[in-house]
Amino acid sequence: MPVTTPLLKICGLREPAQATAIAALGADAIGVIAVPGSPRYVPPEQRFGLFAAMAAGRPSRAAGPEDCFGVLVTADPGDDQLEELAAGRGHAVVQLHGDESVERCRELGRRLGVRLWKALRVRTPEDLERAAAYAGVVEALLLDAWQPGQLGGTGHRIPIAWLEDFRPPMPWWLAGGVGPGTVAELLGRLRPDGLDASSALEERPGVKDLGRVAALVAAVRGSGSG
Numbered sequence: 163m164p165v166t167t168p169l170l171k172i173c174g175l176r177e178p179a180q181a182t183a184i185a186a187l188g189a190d191a192i193g194v195i196a197v198p199g200s201p202r203y204v205p206p207e208q209r210f211g212l213f214a215a216m217a218a219g220r221p222s223r224a225a226g227p228e229d230c231f232g233v234l235v236t237a238d239p240g241d242d243q244l245e246e247l248a249a250g251r252g253h254a255v256v257q258l259h260g261d262e263s264v265e266r267c268r269e270l271g272r273r274l275g276v277r278l279w280k281a282l283r284v285r286t287p288e289d290l291e292r293a294a295a296y297a298g299v300v301e302a303l304l305l306d307a308w309q310p311g312q313l314g315g316t317g318h319r320i321p322i323a324w325l326e327d328f329r330p331p332m333p334w335w336l337a338g339g340v341g342p343g344t345v346a347e348l349l350g351r352l353r354p355d356g357l358d359a360s361s362a363l364e365e366r367p368g369v370k371d372l373g374r375v376a377a378l379v380a381a382v383r384g385s386g387s388g
């Protein structure tokens with residue numbers, strides 16, 4: 163049976179030139195961090211420039227299903243932040259990386275008018291049982307490793323064995339320590355719809371090593387026949 167190649171998101175960019183280069187290398191999405199306190203935080207007034215730079219690097223220069231799209235990463239946003247997260251600011255998706263309940267996700271979906279992904283930070287295998295409740299409320303789930311005192315961008319991995327039987331009723335992305343050195347093992351054992359990579363590709367927080375990004379794109383594209 164043919165194996166579908168997962169989509170690839172490169173997260174935590176801060177420089178427009180990197181957004182252009184990474185879209186041109188063939189990433190399916192880029193992520194921009196809107197979580198204050200993160201070393202990858204980008205203030206609201208700089209985000210549109212990053213997504214516009216990404217669009218300039220798209221192979222076809224026209225948005226289509228196969229083109230690179232923008233993801234804005236937030237965590238437990240308050241109502242005073244909704245304006246900066248809403249549609250029309252260059253991103254197609256808002257990734258909710260905090261402790262957002264199903265009800266809060268439903269409300270945010272109504273108020274933001276963008277596609278939503280819910281990140282679950284997985285501390286134990288039982289945490290995976292929370293996934294199904296988000297079906298029909300968000301477009302996709304993203305699994306990341308739980309770490310004390312940090313929301314994301316930690317480089318820590320979820321044990322693969324916990325995920326081998328994970329079949330949520332919606333698309334799912336795998337994050338946490340994804341890089342060119344780990345992708346073969348991941349895709350040999352798991353079938354996520356997408357992979358999300360950040361700190362394993364970095365020279366320093368927010369600055370990617372483009373050689374490592376290219377190696378990851380090649381490894382993911384070489385992983386399947388679909």
Ligand SMILES: O=C(O)c1ccccc1N[C@@H]1O[C@H](COP(=O)(O)O)[C@@H](O)[C@H]1O
Pocket residue numbers: 173174193195197200201202235237259304306313314315316317318337338339340358359360361362
């Ligand atoms: O990257 C950050 O600094 C960050 C801060 C707050 C919430 C999420 C964040 N990043 C997300 O973390 C995962 C995994 O990153 P890594 O590959 O393990 O470094 C990814 O989904 C980022 O979107």
